[in-house]
Amino acid sequence: MKVFLSWSGELSHKVAIELREWLPFVIQSVEPYVSSEDIDKGSRWSIDIAKELEDSSFGILCVTPQNIDAQWLNFEAGALSKAFSTSNVSPFLFGLKPSDLKKSPLLQFQSTLYDKKDLLKLILSINNILGKEKLDESKLKTTFDVWFEQLKSKLDPLLKEVPTSENKQIEKTHDKSNEAIEEILDLTREQFKILRNPEIILPPTYLAHVIKELNQNSTVDAQVIRDLDYGYRNLRRSLSNIPEEFIFENKELELALNRLERSIIYLKENHKRNRLDSRLFNE
Structure with a gap:
């Protein structure tokens, strides 16, 4: 090798x-x-x-x-x-x-x-x-x-x-302030891993399940939407915690997050309409 x-x-x-x-x-x-x-x-x-x-x-x-x-x-x-x-x-x-x-x-x-x-x-x-x-x-x-x-x-x-x-x-120094800096850098590095690999928060298998459900049924379980929204917000928080100078290819990431946000909004609105239609139908 x-x-x-x-x-x-x-x-x-x-x-x-x-x-x-x-x-x-x-x-x-x-x-x-x-x-x-x-x-x-x-x-x-x-x-x-x-x-x-x-x-x-x-x-x-x-x-x-x-x-x-x-x-x-x-x-x-x-x-x-x-x-x-x-x-x-x-x-x-x-x-x-x-x-x-x-x-x-x-x-x-x-x-x-x-x-x-x-x-x-x-x-x-x-x-x-x-x-x-x-x-x-x-x-x-x-x-x-x-x-x-x-x-x-x-x-x-x-x-x-x-x-x-x-x-x-x-x-090298061993004072507390220096140790704090090292710890922050370790946390920042971990956040980089998440930003470079969003599937850590939103696994491909989970997203595939959501898409499959959408294809099979026009309605989506409310829990699925909440889970998807929760994962998206976690990803947003990870991005906001990282200093600007450390963010690479931010434009592409921002575009991807915006597309994901629009999709979640659509699912929420569609779920509301389906619930209303269901109540009207049952009446």
Whole structure:
């Protein structure tokens, strides 16, 4: 299985190279890919890279304080998320913490911190999509423990390349306010998942049931309409709780919600008319 390692800038490139060398020691069936072209030349997005992206099943974005706002990194992140599920894309935060992404499009992805616990989660995520080549989890954890120190010995010296001023800015704190920010970001990420996958609130099977009922009978059970309206309002509330700068493709989502709202209004009005007609008929 191929893993696409995205980078932008000298430090990010060094981190990507170290990850490329290290990953196959932990999961032998993994084939990491790192482009060696210089991003400033403007020729990195070649046919070869496009093919590698198409053939990859997982993407790791090497994010540093120097490239956190790099347009190229954000562009590749978008390309990766379109190629496969966002759960198969992870920004690897080198010298950063999740709250540093609060104004970045990368916030939508589940980040990986440069520490042993988070790196293990990343490795397990990659292993989970290997299919028949998936390794036994307990054996994989043992292998990871053996090789982690080697990666640490390579990456720790690179932390010195982060400018001093930025080091101070990104220094980890454990006060309550910082913990609150991290919690808010986690909640925001969960809301993104709902907005990207509305079926979490309105499952396709449920909507199919409603449509089937509509086709079979001109009347719709009042409970069905209430459930549909409840799901729609939950979706609206989720959207209203997310800051504007974090909402992507908002126009398409708004159009979809407006269409859903009109459909629900129609069902309500039609249900009222059917109830009135039924009473008149029984009289």
